[in-house]
Amino acid sequence: MTALVELRGVSQRFGDAGAGRVTQVLSDVDLSVAEGESVAVVGPSGSGKSTLLHLIGALAPPTSGSVRIAGTDLAEIDGDGLADLRNEIVGFVFQDHHLLPQCSALENVLVPTLARRRADRAGARERARGLLEEVGLADRCDHRPGELSGGERQRVAVVRALINEPRLLLADEPTGSLDSVAAAGLAELLVGLHAEHGLTLLVVTHAEALAVRMQRRLCLGAGRLVEG
Ligand SMILES: Nc1ncnc2c1ncn2[C@@H]1O[C@H](COP(=O)(O)OP(=O)(O)O)[C@@H](O)[C@H]1O
Numbered sequence: 001m002t003a004l005v006e007l008r009g010v011s012q013r014f015g016d017a018g019a020g021r022v023t024q025v026l027s028d029v030d031l032s033v034a035e036g037e038s039v040a041v042v043g044p045s046g047s048g049k050s051t052l053l054h055l056i057g058a059l060a061p062p063t064s065g066s067v068r069i070a071g072t073d074l075a076e077i078d079g080d081g082l083a084d085l086r087n088e089i090v091g092f093v094f095q096d097h098h099l100l101p102q103c104s105a106l107e108n109v110l111v112p113t114l115a116r117r118r119a120d121r122a123g124a125r126e127r128a129r130g131l132l133e134e135v136g137l138a139d140r141c142d143h144r145p146g147e148l149s150g151g152e153r154q155r156v157a158v159v160r161a162l163i164n165e166p167r168l169l170l171a172d173e174p175t176g177s178l179d180s181v182a183a184a185g186l187a188e189l190l191v192g193l194h195a196e197h198g199l200t201l202l203v204v205t206h207a208e209a210l211a212v213r214m215q216r217r218l219c220l221g222a223g224r225l226v227e228g
């Protein structure tokens with residue numbers, strides 16, 4: 001069976017080699033995540049967790065090595081192909097929700113559907129309402145982000161990441177700006193969504209309480225990714 005996420009010999013460097021300022025963030029990273037798995041990636045600040053997630057989410061190419069998502073080598077598709085893949089396979093949740101302040105919760109959730117073909121957009125509004133209801137926000141659809149709590153905003157961000165029915169949900173420190181009660185609620189939500197929607201879940205986190213809820217745990221340090 002092909003893995004949903006497959007990294008082979010991935011390295012990432014930033015900076016200007018000519019000027020002698022190079023940061024080696026990832027060194028020869030291999031990773032294989034099967035469809036339906038839930039995985040936590042832990043590691044100290046600056047260890048490259050966001051960099052790793054961006055590579056997997058087709059947001060940036062590695063310096064060397066290969067990234068395959070659902071069997072497709074990202075180096076072999078063009079910008080449109082990458083955009084389609086991001087839109088159709090991947091959902092992304094950021095630490096600080098990145099919701100549009102002037103739009104309601106419902107409108108924010110619908111943003112990723114705007115790039116889709118008309119036929120694919122049919123029913124998006126109903127699905128958005130259904131998902132917001134599923135995460136306990138049925139009566140918050142018309143609220144703007146400024147009118148929601150931190151935990152509620154982050155739940156809206158999760159729903160937005162799910163609206164195009166991704167196979168892979170990537171979350172970058174999704175509880176990083178939440179208090180412990182809201183963080184526990186969000187962890188519960190992610191675990192429930194993983195179980196009910198059969199999603200593959202890759203979560204970068206500092207929070208032990210969230211990491212232990214995932215089936216697998218990987219640790220990033222000194223550019224290397226190790227199991228356990
Ligand atoms: N676009 C970039 N250009 C230069 N350096 C970067 C860039 N992105 C990240 N870095 C550096 O790479 C290292 C890892 O960053 P990051 O992946 O954000 O770590 P983490 O998410 O684990 O805190 C940091 O030292 C950061 O400064």
Ligand SMILES: [Mg+2]
Nearest residue numbers: 049050051172
């Ligand atoms: Mg980060």
